[in-house]
Amino acid sequence: MVELAFSILAADFAHLADEVATAERGGGTIVHVDVMDGHFVPTISFGPPVVKSLRAATKLPLDCHLMVDNPDALIADLAAAGANMISVHQEVCRHLHRTLQQIERHGMLPAVVINPATPVDTLIEVLPMVHHVLIMSVNPGYGGQKFLPLALEKIAYLKEIRHEMGLNFRIEVDGGVAHDTVGLVVESGADMLVAGSAIFSPGKTEQNAVEFLKLARAAEEAAKQEFIEQE
Ligand code: DX5
Ligand code: ZN
Secondary structure (H helix, E strand, C coil): CCEEEEEHHHCCHHHHHHHHHHHHHCCCCEEEEEEEECCCCCCECCCHHHHHHHHHHCCCCEEEEEECCCHHHHHHHHHHHCCCEEEEEHHHCCCHHHHHHHHHHCCCEEEEEECCCCCHHHHHHHHHHCCEEEEECCCCCCCCCCCCCHHHHHHHHHHHHHHHHCCCCEEEEECCCCCCCHHHHHHHCCCEEEECCCCCCCCCHHHHHHHHHHHHHHHHHHHHHHHHHHC
16 A cells, blocks of 8 residues: 655644644655755754654654764664654665664664665665665755656566565655656555655645545556556
């Protein structure tokens, strides 16, 4: 079942609890938290203290996407703050396997992220240990960027590999996923859909989420139908 992981990077930071509640009313089921350090990406966003406040404000799972140079240094603090899922960039992890183990040891679900220029094949060895793989469909750092279509092939290829390896990790996609791109993204095989600017908009957030999920579910249904017809 496809899920909307709404990215609070596009929300009003002065009213985070209300923004989360509104997106949840629209059908969002995961809070996507973009942690940025000003080094791995040029921007700075938020870290464990904000995660702790969010934990007190919502029961939804907190999916932390670490866009930082040294993710290992944040794992313990994010666990203590109440994070549920942590995704780390393959590009910064010198010991990716160990970092994923650490996340799991801290009681959270481990995930790995790749930038648009990073091939899916670099992940083969760690696929059995992840809860999900996050395919970036923009270069990370900012919300509101244009979706890069090269992500679609990577999603479809990853889905194929998952089948071949007999695994069941989920496939998340992040960046430029909006009402005009979500159909293709779901048809390619993604089932955790990160969306920020397509969801948060004063007075329209709930409706945006409802419409976004409607399109996502229609694409999911169409893909299932196509699969049945091919069998
Ligand atoms: C980008 C972040 C995204 C961002 C997505 O670096 O990882 O999660 O919030 O924003 P939109 O949905 O506006 O592309
Ligand atoms: Zn993100």
